[in-house]
Amino acid sequence: HLVLTCDREMYDILKKEHFYGLDTLPTKESFPWKEPIQAQSVSSQGRIIASPVAFTGKALETVSYTHPDAPALTVAANLLDNCFLHRLVREQGGAYGGGASSNTLSGSFTFYAYRDPNIVNTLAAFQEAIDGILAGEFDDQDIEEAKLEKVQGLDSPLSPGSRGDIAYEWWKQNRERACRQAFRERLLAVDKEEVIRVIREHVAPKLPASATVVFAGKELLEMENAKLLANGNSPLIMESV
Numbered sequence: 001h002l003v004l005t006c007d008r009e010m011y012d013i014l015k016k017e018h019f020y021g022l023d024t025l026p027t028k029e030s031f032p033w034k035e036p037i038q039a040q041s042v043s044s045q046g047r048i049i050a051s052p053v054a055f056t057g058k059a060l061e062t063v064s065y066t067h068p069d070a071p072a073l074t075v076a077a078n079l080l081d082n083c084f085l086h087r088l089v090r091e092q093g094g095a096y097g098g099g100a101s102s103n104t105l106s107g108s109f110t111f112y113a114y115r116d117p118n119i120v121n122t123l124a125a126f127q128e129a130i131d132g133i134l135a136g137e138f139d140d141q142d143i144e145e146a147k148l149e150k151v152q153g154l155d156s157p158l159s160p161g162s163r164g165d166i167a168y169e170w171w172k173q174n175r176e177r178a179c180r181q182a183f184r185e186r187l188l189a190v191d192k193e194e195v196i197r198v199i200r201e202h203v204a205p206k207l208p209a210s211a212t213v214v215f216a217g218k219e220l221l222e223m224e225n226a227k228l229l230a231n232g233n234s235p236l237i238m239e240s241v
Helices: 008-016 018-024 070-092 119-134 140-154 160-172 177-188 192-203 218-230
Strands: 045-048 054-061 097-103 108-116 211-216 237-240
Touching (some): 008 018, 045 218, 054 119, 054 218, 070 097, 070 108, 070 119, 070 140, 070 177, 070 192, 108 119, 119 192, 119 211, 140 192, 218 237
Parallel strands (some): 045 211
Antiparallel strands (some): 054 211
């Protein structure tokens, strides 16, 4: 497919010039849209790099954009960031940053930390944050702030040059206006009970068995693996990048 983004005046010029040869190129049937190929499952591992600090990711499968629980998972990810992970991972753990993210297009939920000196503490913080949500350690004001943060992203203006690409992407993913509006309305209606429910159903039971991948120096990985073994947990399989 050819996607063209321009104003009417430029379009008229291009049309007059026969799109400078584009309209003479041979055409053929386009391939039907296919969902992205599912990623292969991986085991928890530590990848050795030349760094004194760690870059950690922990991912699990949840639900896609059109699922009724997707908006609540989106709000829940912001609550995990704002109410728990910023404090646990950055302020207490010493990492440069970290948080959680719900990717509704890939149907995945991820936890992450970067430039982090404490791998084991960060993994424990991910679980502590989930426990905090399940215990209801957040209030309605926290939910409203999380909603506003997400709606701000949904409603942000598009640059003129990117409108064609984004409109094409929405069309190919069957996320046209009605679908996007339904997602927005469900997101605004999310309440505390729903946040707890989606974390309990879609995230909490999968977190212990989800894969963890850490990029860090060999010395840090060896030290943190010793802590994992001392706590009765499986160590990260170490491999060089």
